[in-house]
Amino acid sequence: MxxxxxxxxxxxxxxxxxxxxxxxxxxxxxxxxxxxxxxxxxxxxxxxxxxxxxxxxxxxxxxxxxxxxxxxxxxxxxxxxxxxxxxxxxxxxxxxxxxxxxxxxxxxxxxxxxxxxNTIKMDIGYANDRPFISNAGVAFDALISRKFAKSTRRGFAMYSWLVTKHMWTYNEWDWDITIDGKHMKEKAFIVCVANGTQFGYNFQIAPDANWTDGLFDLIIINKFPKILSAAIVVRAMTGTLTSSPYVKHYRGKEIVISHPELKLMQTDGDAHQCANKVHFKMVHSAQKVIVP
Missing domain, CATH: 3.40.50.10330 (Probable inorganic polyphosphate/atp-NAD kinase; domain 1)
Known part of the structure; x- marks a missing residue:
C-alpha cells in the first residue's frame, strides 16, 4: 500500500x-x-x-x-x-x-x-494580490502588526501592551469603502476584512465569519470611551463583538478601501507597505486544509 x-x-x-x-x-x-x-x-x-x-x-x-x-x-x-x-x-x-x-x-x-x-476546501482572500487566510486590515491593526513584528518580545502580554500604548493616540480616519460596487464613507480606527474569525489569542474580531461561505466579513470599529475598554475586550473574547454599538458588520465578495494617507496594511498579522488603496478579492474554495 x-x-x-x-x-x-x-x-x-x-x-x-x-x-x-x-x-x-x-x-x-x-x-x-x-x-x-x-x-x-x-x-x-x-x-x-x-x-x-x-x-x-x-x-x-x-x-x-x-x-x-x-x-x-x-x-x-x-x-x-x-x-x-x-x-x-x-x-x-x-x-x-x-x-x-x-x-x-x-x-x-x-x-x-x-x-x-478530514479535509475542507477553504476560501482565500487577496489584498492587492497578497493572499491571506484569516484577516487583513488597513488601520489600527496594521500599525500593531508592524510594532509587534519589530518587538524583541512575543506573546499575549506584549501584544496587549502595544494595543494599550497606541490605542488612545491613534486617530480615526474617514475611509472610502466600496463593497460589491456599493460605495460608502465610514469613520473608524479599525477596518478589518475577515475570512476567519479571529486575530489570535481568541480575540474574535469577526465571530460570524466562515472559511467556506465565499464572503468576507468587513468589521468597522469606531473609537469608544476608555471606560468601555474592558467591556469591548470581553465581547471580543466571548464572540459577541459585533453586537456592540461601536461596531459595524458588512459582508461582500469584493471590497475596496482607500484613504489619501493610507500607507500600511496587514495580512495575517504581517505588515506591508501600500499606497492609498487596497483591493480585496475573494477566491472561493481555493485551498484544501486538514481540520478536526
Missing amino acids: NRKHLVFIVNPKSGVEREKAIQRAIDNRLDSDIYSYEIQHTEYAKHGTELARNAAANNAFAVVAVGGDGSVNDIVSGLLGTETSLAIIPKGSGNGMARAMQIPLNEEQAIDVINKG
Missing part, C-alpha cells in the same frame, strides 16, 4: 527544544501505516513558500506548517493552485488560524487531526 507523503516545514528559529518536541510528537503519534514524512527547515524570509511549492510539485499529500499565522500564510502562498493540502501544528504567538479552525495547540493532538485526514 502506497503511503501518503507529508512535508513538515519548520522554522529553526523556534528553538531546539521546540523542534525536539515536534519530533517526539511525530514519533509517538503519526500513523506510519498511512503516512511517510520528511522535515524541512526554512532558512530565510518567504523560504516556506518555496519549500511548499516544491513539495506540491513533488506530489506531497500535505504540507504541515509548524509555526504561527505568518508561517501558515507563507506555506499557503506556495500551495495555491495545487492539489496538496495544508495541515497545521500551531507554534506561533497568537495562533489565530489554528484556534479558529479548532486545531489543538498541543503537538500530539494536532497530529491526531492529521491522522484522521
